[in-house]
Amino acid sequence: MQAVAIEVKNLRKVFGKLVAVDQLSFKVMESEIVGFLGANGAGKTTLIHLLLGLLTPSSGSIQIFGLSPSTSRREILSFSNFASGYISLPTNLTVKENLQVFSRLYRIKNPEEKILSLLHLLEIDHLQNKITGFLSAGELTRLCLCKALLNDPKLLFLDEPTAGLDPNISDKVCELLLELRRKTGLTIVYTSHNMRDVERLCDRIIFMKSGKIITQGIPLEIVQEFKQKSLEELFIQLVRE
Numbered sequence: 001m002q003a004v005a006i007e008v009k010n011l012r013k014v015f016g017k018l019v020a021v022d023q024l025s026f027k028v029m030e031s032e033i034v035g036f037l038g039a040n041g042a043g044k045t046t047l048i049h050l051l052l053g054l055l056t057p058s059s060g061s062i063q064i065f066g067l068s069p070s071t072s073r074r075e076i077l078s079f080s081n082f083a084s085g086y087i088s089l090p091t092n093l094t095v096k097e098n099l100q101v102f103s104r105l106y107r108i109k110n111p112e113e114k115i116l117s118l119l120h121l122l123e124i125d126h127l128q129n130k131i132t133g134f135l136s137a138g139e140l141t142r143l144c145l146c147k148a149l150l151n152d153p154k155l156l157f158l159d160e161p162t163a164g165l166d167p168n169i170s171d172k173v174c175e176l177l178l179e180l181r182r183k184t185g186l187t188i189v190y191t192s193h194n195m196r197d198v199e200r201l202c203d204r205i206i207f208m209k210s211g212k213i214i215t216q217g218i219p220l221e222i223v224q225e226f227k228q229k230s231l232e233e234l235f236i237q238l239v240r241e
């Protein structure tokens, strides 16, 4: 039987008067790829930061493989990782130096071998000696994905990981993530505004509006349920309602 990777109950996060995450409850099963969708400001990044233990909930509970981020953050970080299209890495280090720093942080055995294999996997081996600050947006995104895979995570949080990627590389990244899931049983929590990638990757989507879940299910089934032609059209309908 599949284990529960994430269980969230009545989660709420308030910033002053703004309720960014409002009484969310959901489960993510091990090896599932679940996409959180919603308009700008719907609360997706706040949710991911709560799951990572970077933010403290105003109320409610989070369990990651049975552990609470508030008390077991270090242990959770040992088997999970995070990539975002907007993450900042030290800009004055080379690509390889950045990965070496994170390898030390994650205590990776045989870091050189691991770094080279990930650079190859993300097709940026030729950039290993380039200064990170000079990378293009898409190259930086791929470097962030290398960083996120360094510790062979069993749970990966991806906040708009294909932002800034050209369609060819974006397609390759999706294929890579699906292949990793096939091989390792990786669980992925994912946010994106690219509906093509979402349709390709996600077993299930959870649609958020103003911090609340408004619908969830298998992408194709939800599209049919709302009598729309595509996830893109459904997105527009749900956001404008």
Ligand SMILES: Nc1ncnc2c1ncn2[C@@H]1O[C@H](COP(=O)(O)OP(=O)(O)OP(=O)(O)O)[C@@H](O)[C@H]1O
Residues within 6 Å of the ligand: 015, 018, 020, 038, 039, 040, 041, 042, 043, 044, 045, 046, 047
């Ligand atoms: N630290 C903070 N202090 C105050 N308000 C915040 C903070 N972080 C987020 N917010 C607000 O919470 C709401 C949810 O923001 P969040 O970044 O989670 O949205 P999002 O769904 O990830 O949006 P996007 O698609 O634009 O990335 C927004 O109204 C945002 O302005």
